[in-house]
Amino acid sequence: MGFEFVYSSKLEAAVNWARKFSLFSYPFVTACCGMEYMSTAAPKYDIARFGSEFPRFSPRQADLLIIVGTITERQGPALRRIYEQMCEPKWVIAFGVCASTGGFYQNYSTMPGADQVVPVDVYIPGCPPRPEQVLDALIMLQERIQRGEGHSQIAMRVDQGFDVPAASVRPISRITEHGEKAKVK
Numbered sequence: 120m121g122f123e124f125v126y127s128s129k130l131e132a133a134v135n136w137a138r139k140f141s142l143f144s145y146p147f148v149t150a151c152c153g154m155e156y157m158s159t160a161a162p163k164y165d166i167a168r169f170g171s172e173f174p175r176f177s178p179r180q181a182d183l184l185i186i187v188g189t190i191t192e193r194q195g196p197a198l199r200r201i202y203e204q205m206c207e208p209k210w211v212i213a214f215g216v217c218a219s220t221g222g223f224y225q226n227y228s229t230m231p232g233a234d235q236v237v238p239v240d241v242y243i244p245g246c247p248p249r250p251e252q253v254l255d256a257l258i259m260l261q262e263r264i265q266r267g268e269g270h271s272q273i274a275m276r277v278d279q280g281f282d283v284p285a286a287s288v289r290p291i292s293r294i295t296e297h298g299e300k301a302k303v304k
């Protein structure tokens with residue numbers, strides 16, 4: 120274990136510490152979970168205390184995509200395009216059971232979870248989840264960021280040529296802009 124390895128791992132730990140406390144979220148709100156999302160951002164629960172400030176209204180200024188509500192098959196390509204517009208590294212939270220699994224909808228038009236089109240880092244159960252659950256999920260995400268375990272962080276390490284355990288690279292089914300399905304990292 121050489122000096123360079125120790126230096127780069129210490130540097131990465133410091134950078135990840137800064138990243139986890141300066142998250143800029145982009146809320147993709149489609150349904151009733153939006154009410155609880157607003158509650159979490161309001162003064163009573165005040166998500167800003169945890170380093171996640173006001174939402175950004177352009178994905179190009181955000182590094183945390185929060186998917187709030189039901190995702191339909193037709194929204195899939197738009198959601199994927201939003202994810203691709205965000206800067207690296209980036210993270211994704213599925214807010215509520217609809218975004219996590221499709222919830223109680225079992226029909227031709229509802230996607231069975233946002234992870235059909237984007238890699239989700241943390242899932243929040245509940246219909247809708249309580250604000251305390253949302254804060255808990257944010258803290259869980261911060262712990263993953265510190266350990267460098269976000270999907271995007273792992274993909275960046277793969278691109279840089281580092282050895283990464285195959286099990287941690289998660290392929291997802293991607294819906295492209297043209298509505299086709301393809302396998303991506």
Ligand code: SF4
Nearest residue numbers: 151152188215217246
């Ligand atoms: S999880 Fe419940 S509250 Fe949230 S979008 Fe689905 S139906 Fe609405």
